[in-house]
Amino acid sequence: MIKTITFAAIHFTIATLVAFILTGDFLLGSLIAMIEPTINTGAFYVHEKIWQKVPQLKRHEAMTQVKTASFAVIHFNVAFSVTYLLTGDAFIGGLMATVEPTINSFAYFFHEKVWLAKMRTQNHVVCA
Numbered sequence: 001m002i003k004t005i006t007f008a009a010i011h012f013t014i015a016t017l018v019a020f021i022l023t024g025d026f027l028l029g030s031l032i033a034m035i036e037p038t039i040n041t042g043a044f045y046v047h048e049k050i051w052q053k054v055p056q057l058k059r060h061e062a063m064t065q066v067k068t069a070s071f072a073v074i075h076f077n078v079a080f081s082v083t084y085l086l087t088g089d090a091f092i093g094g095l096m097a098t099v100e101p102t103i104n105s106f107a108y109f110f111h112e113k114v115w116l117a118k119m120r121t122q123n124h125v126v127c128a
Contacts, residue, residue, distance in 0.1 A: 003115055004045050010107045011037040018100040022092055032096065036082040043074050062116065068109045075101040
């Protein structure tokens with residue numbers, strides 16, 4: 001759960017900045033930035049559980065690029081849906097769905113690398 005919370009903090013920060021820049025409206029940008037990451041945080045948690053439980057995926061968990069891409073697909077869809085529903089503007093929805101998840105996908109990649117290194121260190125210390 002700590003992994004999900006740390007990613008949520010990163011995600012909320014990025015979403016707030018991008019939504020405000022795209023809408024120019026602090027209230028609307030904040031609303032998008034609160035709802036979109038909240039839904040994606042839940043999706044992140046489910047995504048993690050699936051990757052931990054499905055043997056074919058678990059074998060490839062160290063392939064950070066594949067895991068990042070699978071979460072990016074979910075993220076793009078949530079970002080577009082939330083932004084479009086709140087603004088009624090498909091263009092802004094499309095921009096949010098492109099810009100914010102792209103930035104967050106890079107953040108996710110590095111977040112995943114940090115957690116893999118942490119797990120290796122913990123496993124090494126336990127085995128030593």
